[in-house]
Amino acid sequence: MRGKTVLVTGASRGIGKAIAEKFAVENFNVVINCRNSFEKLLKLEKNLKEINSNILAIKCDVSNYSGVKDMFKNINDIFGGVDILVNNAGISYIGLFNEMVPEQWDELIDINLKGVYNCSHLALPYMIHNKTGSIVNISSVWGNVGASCEVVYSSVKGAVNSFSKALAKELGPSNIKVNAVACGVIDTEMNGFLSSEEKNSIIEEIPFMRFGDTREVAETVYFLSSGESDYISGQVITLDGAWT
Numbered sequence: 001m002r003g004k005t006v007l008v009t010g011a012s013r014g015i016g017k018a019i020a021e022k023f024a025v026e027n028f029n030v031v032i033n034c035r036n037s038f039e040k041l042l043k044l045e046k047n048l049k050e051i052n053s054n055i056l057a058i059k060c061d062v063s064n065y066s067g068v069k070d071m072f073k074n075i076n077d078i079f080g081g082v083d084i085l086v087n088n089a090g091i092s093y094i095g096l097f098n099e100m101v102p103e104q105w106d107e108l109i110d111i112n113l114k115g116v117y118n119c120s121h122l123a124l125p126y127m128i129h130n131k132t133g134s135i136v137n138i139s140s141v142w143g144n145v146g147a148s149c150e151v152v153y154s155s156v157k158g159a160v161n162s163f164s165k166a167l168a169k170e171l172g173p174s175n176i177k178v179n180a181v182a183c184g185v186i187d188t189e190m191n192g193f194l195s196s197e198e199k200n201s202i203i204e205e206i207p208f209m210r211f212g213d214t215r216e217v218a219e220t221v222y223f224l225s226s227g228e229s230d231y232i233s234g235q236v237i238t239l240d241g242a243w244t
């Protein structure tokens, strides 16, 4: 199978779905993944196949190394390997740090950070062999500045930012770019718990006076993975409408 392949983790909805749609339109082989919402993922696969036949949906928990290994074997058999990895899968936790139980801390670390390790580790042999590749990690402004009641989420996204900077230095000689996109509030189900009053009060704080759109994240990820940005690596690009 010819053409470049992108793997977008957590693509059943929200930001990941928009990123998958962008790469499908641009004629990449697109692998979409999620952990639970497989019906939704299959529906997306079906819709994307109307514009691009090279779409593959794989159910896999990114926090499970052996499951991720199986996913990569499947991708390698069909498309040869992953040229562009978008580590997007993630969950949030909102609540007082004092009231968090260890299992909640572990779950955030396992999905939002170990998931990034698992997928990057298994994508790299192919990229290093080809001396080209791009990894884009979807991070958060809370990883830059920290948020009250989101201590573990801020911690893991801060770690994802440092991971991106450090890995970029290690992989520069192999011509592989690693960047992060630190999103502000993007209009997805992850923020579905906010009441309209809460949404309005956040919007009042954002100079652009609105939440970000998933397609704006997708365009940024696409730019960071394209030939237009070949010398941009090790960066945390903040996409927050001048909020933070």
Ligand code: NDP
Pocket (backbone or CB within 6 Å): 009, 010, 011, 012, 013, 014, 015, 016, 033, 034, 035, 036, 037, 038, 060, 061, 062, 063, 087, 088, 089, 090, 091, 092, 111, 115, 138, 139, 140, 141, 182, 183, 184, 185, 186, 187, 188, 189, 190, 191
């Ligand atoms: P959504 O909750 O809308 O979507 C999350 C996606 O991740 C789903 O497809 C979900 O699928 C998948 N997912 C969750 N856990 C796993 C797992 N263990 N393995 C595989 N897939 C998994 O979130 P968003 O689109 O809003 O967020 C996407 C990314 O952007 C996250 O990393 C998030 O932290 C980050 N972000 C979001 C912001 C926002 O305001 N929305 C702001 C800053 C960062 P399933 O349900 O099937 O598991």
